[in-house]
Amino acid sequence: MREACDDPLRFTVPYSHFVLFGMMCALGASVCFGTATVLQAMAARAAAESGPGGDTALLLRALRQWRYLAGLALDGVGFLLQIAALRSIPIYAVGAALAASLAVTAVVASWLLRVRLSRVEWGAVGVVCAGLAMLGLASGTEGEVAGSTALKYAMLGTAVAVLLLGLVGGRLPERVRPLALGLGAGFGFGVVEVAVRLIDDLDPGALLSNPATYALLMGGGAAFLLLTSALQRGSVTTATAGLVIGETIGPAVVGVVWLGDRTREGLSWLAVLGFAVAVVGALALARFGEAPGEEA
Known part of the structure; x- marks a missing residue:
């Protein structure tokens, strides 16, 4: 129980x-x-x-x-x-x-x-x-394991990296662009999944001081931008495959290894x-x- x-x-x-x-x-x-x-x-x-x-x-x-x-x-x-x-x-x-x-x-x-x-x-x-x-x-x-401060900043760093990928994505070679942008979008949505678990206090002051709050907002926004760009710039199938891989495997590993999911x-x-x-x-x-x- x-x-x-x-x-x-x-x-x-x-x-x-x-x-x-x-x-x-x-x-x-x-x-x-x-x-x-x-x-x-x-x-x-x-x-x-x-x-x-x-x-x-x-x-x-x-x-x-x-x-x-x-x-x-x-x-x-x-x-x-x-x-x-x-x-x-x-x-x-x-x-x-x-x-x-x-x-x-x-x-x-x-x-x-x-x-x-x-x-x-x-x-x-x-x-x-x-x-x-x-x-x-x-x-x-x-899992009952509380996310560490290091993990919160790691998610914020990942969100920043996803955003940077969105800024340079249009310059990637056409052959790899849909997959790269799809993977980036998947990682961004994955950041959202993990960040939700790292927000354990809804007090406004706690939210503003929690790096996971900014990781959630930045990761989600960047993911939508990358996914839109990926679907416009190449194969829908390739981009979506990258999205599925990015938003499932990485977050699952984080949940099991660092958050105690069992x-x-x-x-x-x-x-x-x-x-x-x-x-x-x-x-x-x-x-x-x-x-x-x-x-x-």
Whole structure:
């Protein structure tokens, strides 16, 4: 049983209920992000068809469409669910669930955009679900180890590096640019995942003095910029593959090594297998990193 806890961001509930709550939040975030991708793609396509214009004009037209606004709202809800999940279960489980948003995008796109999924892609959706089921069975609650000051500054340094990569990304060779920018975006989102765990006091003074606060803001902002640039400048599949790798493996290692994330006793092998299966399945669906257009 998981009893009272000093962390005001956690709940006092039995152990099994706590893990179930965290997994449901992580899966809910995945559904929100995956569905938002399709809605925003539909709005962006409609905005492009309604008239010419640069990126700013297209964005302004998209913002007048309910699908785009609904997508933004889902992104917001997804982020709140992600925070709740990160305060409940290990980072490795949350990261794999977020990567599974590609499976959600694939399924929603097949319905709303009439995108034809191949048998391999439908199989990949099933593989992702199987991996998440294994993770759900094997996951424990989040680690009890408090993040050190050194780790907080390390996350801030990583966020700065991601931002610098965004500034020079356009000068990278075309052959490696999508992968590098996708990996950078993944590292940025990974910084957000770890930083959420490193913020243990919501008092304004504590937030302003915590390096993890700035790592979260800078890492998230830089990640969005890099991902946008990666999707515009090269292969969506390559960029998304880099994103999935960057936002899952690194944060998972940090959670296990430095934050004390563990599995249920005797089920470490199942957690490792489930994590690998979920990530491999997501990589097989990497072309849905940017929802494709409608097919005839």
